[in-house]
Each structure stands twice: as structure tokens, then as C-alpha cells.
Amino acid sequence: MVVEKNGQVLAVARAGMTGEGFYVDGSHDMNCCRRQAKVNSGGTKEMRAVGLKSIAMLIGVFALSLQTAIAAGLPFPDLEVELAELDSDHLRLGRDHATLGLERVGPGLSRQEVEEWLGSPVSRDPQEGLMHWQYNVHFPVAGGTSELVCQYMVVFGADEVVSSTHWRRRFCETLYQSRVVDIPSEDVEVVTLSADVLFGFGEAELTREGQEELRRVAEQLKAKYEDAVITLVGHTDRIGSDEFNLKLSQRRAEAVRRQLTGYGLPSDSMVAEGRGETEPVVSCRTDDLEDLKECLKPNRRVEIEVFERQ
Structure with a gap:
């Protein structure tokens, strides 16, 4: 069951x-x-x-x-x-977060206006003088190979206008903030860590040096931010297949997330994703493998994007 x-x-x-x-x-x-x-x-x-x-x-x-x-x-x-x-169908189907326009929904909107923006809710539940509308919202995860379905609720007061909105899980709110909320670039801090320091070549297990580097980063972030939204993005070089590199970058981002959680950063404040070899910062041409690995070193990295939760 x-x-x-x-x-x-x-x-x-x-x-x-x-x-x-x-x-x-x-x-x-x-x-x-x-x-x-x-x-x-x-x-x-x-x-x-x-x-x-x-x-x-x-x-x-x-x-x-x-x-x-x-x-x-x-x-x-x-x-x-x-x-x-259980069969091939899913217990819950969500609507794409990118098409819903949740950023337009907030206190003061009428029921009619909310339905015009978001469509009909999955459920309407009256309770203690308030009306609760629930929506299922999906986000692509794991490099787009899967989707996470999140529950989002709009609460209407006795005057039938929106009094508040809620995500069932804080992690879903973090996903939403990291992907949808428009944050000025000057408010986003980006920390770039060399994957060659964090991991062995082609591996996703943190080295001792990498663990110490992440300890230092965790202490800095805890001191600087009260309620941070953190996106961890793994990148690889072009050596190897596209599929291998995408999975490796995801595993590395997740390894960093687990380590930062161990150092005291809230797990539900972090989103980990891998982008494989799709966003290189350098391009190299050489037939020698060792020379190529050295030249492509800047592409092997984990980027930590941080901003204060809105």
C-alpha cells in the first residue's frame, strides 16, 4: 500500500x-x-x-x-x-510552475481573479470560516529527467479575497524562489568551487580537502545570511559521454548539498542540480588527453548561488 x-x-x-x-x-x-x-x-x-x-x-x-x-x-x-x-499513472499530476504565474497571486485578489490566473483548483476545502484552494505544481528535477509535484494552497478570508498563500513543504518554496522569483543580480552571490579540489577526476565522492573547503563555505554562509536560498549547480568538462557527465554533475551537486547539510545549513534551503558539460567557461583544442584535462579544468566546477529568501 x-x-x-x-x-x-x-x-x-x-x-x-x-x-x-x-x-x-x-x-x-x-x-x-x-x-x-x-x-x-x-x-x-x-x-x-x-x-x-x-x-x-x-x-x-x-x-x-x-x-x-x-x-x-x-x-x-x-x-x-x-x-x-498502482499502474503507469501517477497519484498526483501537477501543472508546470513556469506556466501558472504564481507570482501574480497574493493577498487582496478575489476568487474570480485567482481562478482566472491559475485555473480551477484540485480541491476547495472550507474550514473554520476560511476557504482553502489546493493546486498541484510540478518542477523538473535531476536535469529534467524527473518531476517533483508540490502542493500549493491559496487561503481566502471571510471577505472572499486571498488572505495568504502557502507551500506544503519549505523545500518546494525554495525550488520556487530559486527558479521563478526575479532577484536582482546584485543580490545574488555566486561562489565557484573547483571540482578538482572537491572530487577526484570522474568521481562524486568528496575528498578530505573538499570537505574542509565546504566547511569554510558553510561557516561563511551561516554568518552572512539569515534565511538563504541556495542553488548548487554541478558542471563537468566535455570528456566522456553527455549522459555520464550529466549524471556526474548531478551526483556532485547532491554530494555538496549533503555535506553542507552536515555543516549546519538547512537541507530544505538548498536545491541541487547538474548541468553536465552544457555551460563551459573555456574551450580547448588538443589531442593529448592530459593536456586536455588540464586545459578544461575551469569547466569542472560546482557553483553555489545564494540570495536571501524574499
């Missing part, structure tokens, strides 16, 4: 499923999406991962845990689905 109850999500994978599509907080453990996982992005209190063996199949059970944002206690709908009922 796949159960989502009171903000806790259980994702059950059937035999033959790969691990793709499961993510936690933007890493390759997060529950999402629209590939194999078929579980939405409800907020949870704890995260547990349990593997159960049977004679015929291996069933992975993931109780995915992510901190809720200010939306805690709001009537976001839960799901309960028998395992036997």
Missing part, C-alpha cells in the same frame, strides 16, 4: 523498478515524481527507508521525510492507495 496520511508519505516500489524518480529534498533520494515513483510531495515529519525481501520480489518502502513550512496544520489532502492499484 502507498499511504500519505497527516503529512507522512509511504512510497512503495514494485519489483523491477529502478531507483530513479525517488528524491528527498532535491537529492537522489527525494520522493517525487512522474517516472517510477508515482508519489507526490506531501510534507512529513521523519524520513525512513526500509527494504523488504520476499520470495518473488524486492519491495522498497520509503517513508519520505521533509520538514513542513509555515503550511503545517493546513488541510492539505492526503492519499491512500493499495499497492495492487
Whole structure:
């Protein structure tokens, strides 16, 4: 059974499923999406991962845990689905965040105006004199190979105008802020770290030197920002296949995110993504592999983009 109850999500994978599509907080453990996982992005209190063996199949059970944002206690709908009922469809389908125009919705808008901007909500739930409209919003993650479905709520007061808006999970709000909110370039700090310092060539495991470098970065960010939105972007050189480089860049960004979390930065304030070899800063021409690796060194990097949450 796949159960989502009171903000806790259980994702059950059937035999033959790969691990793709499961993510936690933007890493390759997060529950999402629209590939194999078929579980939405409800907020949870704890995260547990349990593997159960049977004679015929291996069933992975993931109780995915992510901190809720200010939306805690709001009537976001839960799901309960028998395992036997899972098929190729998804438990929740979201609308593309880029087409919704959520930035136009705020206090003071009427119900009619909200529906004109966002369309009909997935649910309308009256509670304690307020009306709650829920929308499912999806974001591409993991280099666009999967999508995370987030729950977004618009609350109307007794006067039938918007009193507040909420994301069920803080991580979804972080995704939204990092991809949609227009932040002046002068307010965005970019820290570029050499992947050759952080990792071995072609690897995604942090070196000891890389760990120390990230410790220094974490201390600086904690001292400078009260509530930062942090985007971690992995880049590679052009050596190797496009697919390998894209996956490597994603794994490296996620490794940096996990390490920064260990150094005290909130996990739900960070988004990790990989862009492979698509954004080089230098171009090199040489037939010697070692010379090429040295020349392409600036392309192997992790960029940390930071701004104060709006």
C-alpha cells in the first residue's frame, strides 16, 4: 500500500523498478515524481527507508521525510492507495510552475481573479470560516529527467479575497524562489568551487580537502545570511559521454548539498542540480588527453548561488 496520511508519505516500489524518480529534498533520494515513483510531495515529519525481501520480489518502502513550512496544520489532502492499484499513472499530476504565474497571486485578489490566473483548483476545502484552494505544481528535477509535484494552497478570508498563500513543504518554496522569483543580480552571490579540489577526476565522492573547503563555505554562509536560498549547480568538462557527465554533475551537486547539510545549513534551503558539460567557461583544442584535462579544468566546477529568501 502507498499511504500519505497527516503529512507522512509511504512510497512503495514494485519489483523491477529502478531507483530513479525517488528524491528527498532535491537529492537522489527525494520522493517525487512522474517516472517510477508515482508519489507526490506531501510534507512529513521523519524520513525512513526500509527494504523488504520476499520470495518473488524486492519491495522498497520509503517513508519520505521533509520538514513542513509555515503550511503545517493546513488541510492539505492526503492519499491512500493499495499497492495492487498502482499502474503507469501517477497519484498526483501537477501543472508546470513556469506556466501558472504564481507570482501574480497574493493577498487582496478575489476568487474570480485567482481562478482566472491559475485555473480551477484540485480541491476547495472550507474550514473554520476560511476557504482553502489546493493546486498541484510540478518542477523538473535531476536535469529534467524527473518531476517533483508540490502542493500549493491559496487561503481566502471571510471577505472572499486571498488572505495568504502557502507551500506544503519549505523545500518546494525554495525550488520556487530559486527558479521563478526575479532577484536582482546584485543580490545574488555566486561562489565557484573547483571540482578538482572537491572530487577526484570522474568521481562524486568528496575528498578530505573538499570537505574542509565546504566547511569554510558553510561557516561563511551561516554568518552572512539569515534565511538563504541556495542553488548548487554541478558542471563537468566535455570528456566522456553527455549522459555520464550529466549524471556526474548531478551526483556532485547532491554530494555538496549533503555535506553542507552536515555543516549546519538547512537541507530544505538548498536545491541541487547538474548541468553536465552544457555551460563551459573555456574551450580547448588538443589531442593529448592530459593536456586536455588540464586545459578544461575551469569547466569542472560546482557553483553555489545564494540570495536571501524574499
